[in-house]
Amino acid sequence: MASSLLAGERLVRALGPGGELEPEQLPRKLRAELEAALGKKHTGGDSSSGPQHLVSFRLIRDLHHHLRERDSKLYLHELLEGSEIYLPEVVKPPRNPELVARLEKIKIQLANEEYKRITRNVTCQDSRHGGTLSDLGKQVRSLKALVITIFNFIVTVVAAFVCTYLGSQYVFTEMASVLGYRAECWPASLKPGSPHLQRVLAALIVASVVGLAELYVMVRAMEGELGEL
Known part of the structure; x- marks a missing residue:
């Protein structure tokens, strides 16, 4: 389930020195968390675009709440321009070897029964049988x-x-x-x-x-x- 997004260049520049968020007087804790999130680089996803920054939805909600309280002219959708929802790769749990062996045995048994049903009326030409x-x-x-x-x-x-x-x-x-x-x-x-x-x-x-x-x-x-x- 998605819980974060890949920050775009607009959000990174807005939080940097002289950026659009500097006049908004962000709370110290919120700014520290945003800077920490943007300071970490994520190497997964599309390798051609280089390392990317992950920001949790909680921080985005806190930022949106602060902007609304200040009646800021800076809108959240403008800051998120170029950002994308991060979908983590699902890691499949390893299958039980006993279960896999049992399923393979059942598949072979069903295939043999189906073969016998199909060839039930076929004349056998092998005199040895x-x-x-x-x-x-x-x-x-x-x-x-x-x-x-x-x-x-x-x-x-x-x-x-x-x-x-x-x-x-x-x-x-x-x-x-x-x-x-x-x-x-x-x-x-x-x-x-x-x-x-x-x-x-x-x-x-x-x-x-x-x-x-x-x-x-x-x-x-x-x-x-x-x-x-």
Whole structure:
């Protein structure tokens, strides 16, 4: 935090012999403090401008107060012409070595986790780490699961068709015997059809329903696998 300023040439000349502050009859203590402050040279800051003088804000306030009490025609802002606020260089405290080592360790750990996340779906081409063999095994298992699923679908649909066709012979035989009773007396448009054709149609309907159900289950299972990926 700034607490002083770099005195300009105007303030230095005003406080010197025959300067503008000489007629103002400054208090002895204030003049001594100002002369002591201007007598000390500050070598920091801009080295090209040479040594500079530091004056605290307290002395500037005391000088301003004295000028106001005397109703002086000399204004403070005129005396401070060429002066600048001095901002001391901030010295950073040394960091704790243990804390620095811990932060570096955390940074390395986070970088490794980020690298693993980015390269999670990248295929490893190094056979020494088994990347190619593991990928090949995954592809074979996926293909095997797909073949088994298709085979189960076909077997299920065919089994539903066969079971319905074989089981419906008893139903349609009895229906044919009942509906065929005195069928010769029926009009041609109302005569019952062939029992064999009816059994085939019934088997196709059941097989279609079972196939649609299997397809629905397969699609839901594939959606779940894709969601996990």
